[in-house]
Amino acid sequence: MYRSHHCGELNAEHIGNIVTLSGWVQKIRNKGKMIWVDLRDRYGITQLIFEEGITPVDAFSMAKNTGREFVIQATGEVIEREAKNPNMATGDIEIKVSALKVLNEASLPPFTIEDQTDGGEEIRMKFRYLDLRRNPLKEKLVLRHKLAQEVRRYLDDQGFLEIETPYLIKSTPEGARDFIVPSRMNEGQFYALPQSPQTFKQLLMVSGYDRYFQIVKCFRDEDLRADRQPEFTQIDCEMAFVEQEDVLNNFEGMAKHLFHKIKNIVFDFEFPRMPYQEAMRLYGSDKPDIRFGMQFVELKAETDKKEFVVFNSAEYVGGICAEGCANYSRKELDELTKFVQRPQVGAKGLVYVKYNEDGSLKSSVDKFYNEADLKEWAEKMDAKPGDLLLILAGETNATRNALNVLRLEMGDRLGLRNPESFAPLWVVDFPLLEWDEDSRRFHAMHHPFTSPKKEDIHLLESEPGKVRANAYDMVINGVEIGGGSIRIHDSQLQKLMFKTLGFTDEQAQSQFGFLIDAFKYGAPPHGGIALGFDRLTAMFAGIDSIRDVIAFPKNNSGRDMMIDSPSAVDQTQLDELFLSSTVKK
Numbered sequence: 001m002y003r004s005h006h007c008g009e010l011n012a013e014h015i016g017n018i019v020t021l022s023g024w025v026q027k028i029r030n031k032g033k034m035i036w037v038d039l040r041d042r043y044g045i046t047q048l049i050f051e052e053g054i055t056p057v058d059a060f061s062m063a064k065n066t067g068r069e070f071v072i073q074a075t076g077e078v079i080e081r082e083a084k085n086p087n088m089a090t091g092d093i094e095i096k097v098s099a100l101k102v103l104n105e106a107s108l109p110p111f112t113i114e115d116q117t118d119g120g121e122e123i124r125m126k127f128r129y130l131d132l133r134r135n136p137l138k139e140k141l142v143l144r145h146k147l148a149q150e151v152r153r154y155l156d157d158q159g160f161l162e163i164e165t166p167y168l169i170k171s172t173p174e175g176a177r178d179f180i181v182p183s184r185m186n187e188g189q190f191y192a193l194p195q196s197p198q199t200f201k202q203l204l205m206v207s208g209y210d211r212y213f214q215i216v217k218c219f220r221d222e223d224l225r226a227d228r229q230p231e232f233t234q235i236d237c238e239m240a241f242v243e244q245e246d247v248l249n250n251f252e253g254m255a256k257h258l259f260h261k262i263k264n265i266v267f268d269f270e271f272p273r274m275p276y277q278e279a280m281r282l283y284g285s286d287k288p289d290i291r292f293g294m295q296f297v298e299l300k301a302e303t304d305k306k307e308f309v310v311f312n313s314a315e316y317v318g319g320i321c322a323e324g325c326a327n328y329s330r331k332e333l334d335e336l337t338k339f340v341q342r343p344q345v346g347a348k349g350l351v352y353v354k355y356n357e358d359g360s361l362k363s364s365v366d367k368f369y370n371e372a373d374l375k376e377w378a379e380k381m382d383a384k385p386g387d388l389l390l391i392l393a394g395e396t397n398a399t400r401n402a403l404n405v406l407r408l409e410m411g412d413r414l415g416l417r418n419p420e421s422f423a424p425l426w427v428v429d430f431p432l433l434e435w436d437e438d439s440r441r442f443h444a445m446h447h448p449f450t451s452p453k454k455e456d457i458h459l460l461e462s463e464p465g466k467v468r469a470n471a472y473d474m475v476i477n478g479v480e481i482g483g484g485s486i487r488i489h490d491s492q493l494q495k496l497m498f499k500t501l502g503f504t505d506e507q508a509q510s511q512f513g514f515l516i517d518a519f520k521y522g523a524p525p526h527g528g529i530a531l532g533f534d535r536l537t538a539m540f541a542g543i544d545s546i547r548d549v550i551a552f553p554k555n556n557s558g559r560d561m562m563i564d565s566p567s568a569v570d571q572t573q574l575d576e577l578f579l580s581s582t583v584k585k
Helices: 057-064 121-126 135-157 198-206 244-263 276-283 330-340 371-380 396-413 454-459 491-500 505-519 533-541 571-576
Strands: 018-030 034-041 044-051 071-080 093-104 180-182 190-192 211-219 231-240 273-275 316-322 351-355 361-363 388-394 424-428 433-436 441-444 471-476 479-486 526-532
Touching: 018 044, 018 093, 034 057, 034 071, 044 057, 044 071, 057 093, 135 211, 135 244, 135 533, 198 211, 198 231, 198 505, 198 526, 231 244, 231 533, 244 424, 244 471, 244 479, 244 526, 244 533, 273 276, 276 396, 276 424, 316 396, 330 396, 351 371, 361 371, 371 388, 388 396, 471 526, 479 533, 491 505, 526 533
Parallel strands: 044 093, 273 424
Antiparallel strands: 018 034, 018 071, 034 044, 071 093, 180 190, 211 231, 231 526, 316 388, 351 361, 351 388, 424 471, 433 441, 471 479, 479 526
């Protein structure tokens, strides 16, 4: 028996017991005749004490030669600790060691295994197995586990079946770039790793399994950022004989269940429903952060009165009102101007209006607009003395996007985006299609199986850009937690959708023939949703990056620093797969 208890378990009730603990050496304090060792395992830390003349000689000698991260086993008596540590769960006791065994020695770690480590991100990713010993990462993986269990508990209670779908599937041209896998047994042919189990979960609806889910790995070969990884995890779900409200109610219920069980937060209200067009008009984003106001106000009509070319030539003029910021200095305003002019934001400049406490108004465009004009702007933006108006102009979509970034920046500066405050909503009525200038055709905004609104189907052939989708996203704190749609279940409508997307009948049959054929045998009305499990966990953990809620993530180049992957493979393997390793210069 390596241990009788774990290192976070013992307390004053165990005083006098003889116990055996095993774990890693966290810290050693050697005072000559007294040695203290902090022993760590997944559950916590327990202090061991060795005293010359009392501790057996061999155990004392071994303790002197023990180093950080050695794996040891200690047996001894639980005694009351003289200098108690209220910050430790085991801080009232320590173990008076009578026997010590080194189970494995350890090299000096490349960084300290402490909550506040001295290791940079690159070295910690290379030695991820050491980084995972630290409490901050351990706590996030424990949180991830608890979330997964609660998801399964809720969906099981709602009658969902957890069913696995294949990882080696057919490559399709829509959506992000596929990872492809060569087939040794089928020369010149390839599998793809699934971007989602979309077609399979729809086939399960055809098969009669009316409530399906799985917590599933998905794969996309796309550029990475804080909330993206080449392999990620979804809570993937589908339901048959449902309309949009059925899906929203079910998964709003799941979100409420998770917040209650994990964060002890109760949402005693229905999540707001915001149409896509309204989200773009008021926030410039299809995933608005509604923890704070600062909604966009359009000012095109009010600003066209004078000879200010920037506003007159702009398709869109809009602004936000930052409460209590009229005291911003010229330096702070210049910083904001430089912020919106960054390439990733894209604005050409920034116009401000200070609504001073004395009721006067001061603007960067005083040359063109008098105080009465500025007062009209302030009234439309519902500003009051002490507020600051920030205004951008340009092409509508680009300017709204820049204004959204500026709004979020001001929210951060003003402390309005508390990570412990949560504001959920549903964004609904997305466009079904979006036009792509490069390919000169429409693409599905979600995927080709998304159902259009019934009242818009007649527009598919005449005005496809105006068709709304039966699609919806769950958004919390400006993060898209999940999205889904009611699916097309009628073969003729699916055929029309493929035609609108530019597929010939032959192409549609080649790519999706199995699904088209399945629909001929009685497909029920169905719809579903996929929630980003990594993003959800990161939100519950109060962090922006999903990397720290994944045990073994990739870096921004898609590399696993720890195992040095991707890597070259032996020519013999390539020959078996009928592949060449030639790299184009």
